Amino acid sequence: MNHEPYETLAATYAVGALDGQDRIDFERHLAAGCDVCEATLRESAEALATLARSRPPMIPPPAVKDSLLRRLATTTPVGRDVRPRPRPIVWAAGAVAAVIAAAAFTGTYVAARYEAQLGVMARELAALRTRVEREEAALREEVAIYRNAVDLLRDPQAQVVTLRGQGPNPAATGRVIWHPTNGGYVFVANLPSAPPGKAYELWTIGDAAPQPAGVFQVDASGRAAHRIAPVEGGKPVKVFAVTLETEAGVQQPQGPMVLASAK
């Protein structure tokens, strides 16, 4: 895939409007490392910040700052203030030197253990938060797909097309919710995971050659939900088919057909 489509995705991502499969694709692209898109996002964020600054400033209610400062005063953020705090050992004054030494040793030892443990807990907490955030993002995507599919179904122009397993996968099933101008979604079940380096690719077939309509992977239970972009010019689609192709997708179907709608 050339880079051009990603530039459009990057812009849409920068204003927080990327959703569905596009967002999944773009985040994957970004995670793989792309200096061009990173730069686009950075420059866009700076431009939007300048835009925010160009509006007249507004002093927020003073209560906000007061409350923040109070909150700050009662907490020490994790991982800061690494200087050991002096530990009061006044009670030990006058006691035997050995006792003081032993107590100080124990105190330091216990404190050190606590601090180490706190550090571990903070790291675990951070890892957990990242995981929850990631899972939440995945769930949000899924909900967005279902919600959009349901919205699409409300449209009287939408049609539901059944896909049947072909060749070695007779048990595989699929449904396409299709709208002639808005595109649609494909939902598949009972497909085996694609072999490494491979992915499933969807095709829309009208009067001309099959048009690629995106690649997708199935989850561990053999299911997938995938957004289908509208066909250019709203040309009618007669057949939907899924083939097994290389991971990046191809322009013409080459691999075996695993699902197809009836002609």
Next chain:
Amino acid sequence: MATIGADLVRQMAAGDREAFAVFYDRYAPVVFPLILRIVRERADASDVLQEVFWEAWRDAPAYDAARGSAEAWMVTRARTRAIDRIRATRRRSETFVAPLDDGVAAAPSESAPDAAERAAARGTVMTALDRLPEAQREVIELAYYAGLTQTEIAERLKQPLGTVKTRIRLGLERLREVVKASS
């Protein structure tokens, strides 16, 4: 100027509460109007503002000046949290249609008045956004201020998704040019 912001964040990362107070005084007046514009209610905007600065204090150690200015760091954060807030409200009220932004609603499609007139009509100063062609300004406002996704914008404007994405891209490219030229 950006360096001062970055320095403040670095001091905050080291636990400096006075740096935080300076940081707040510097950026709260910039992000508060943005938050207010998105959430509309002053009480909600105050909540979001507090949340945003609290997170800035918490996340200060993770800030990397090479990845952007402190101002962009805060503006992005403020916009995201404000949108989270209106999306949560929208989910609760089970309306899938976002309220139209005043700016968008006020924009007549038949004849686009020039940027200055439009800004004056809204009672605001003219910004870089007002220098964009109407169709581009509209999609950016729906995305950035109303929190609509590309799919929702396409539905709202009854335009193909591809058109919406292209407008966003062209609009943002133009915005970057205008900002660069004026700074």
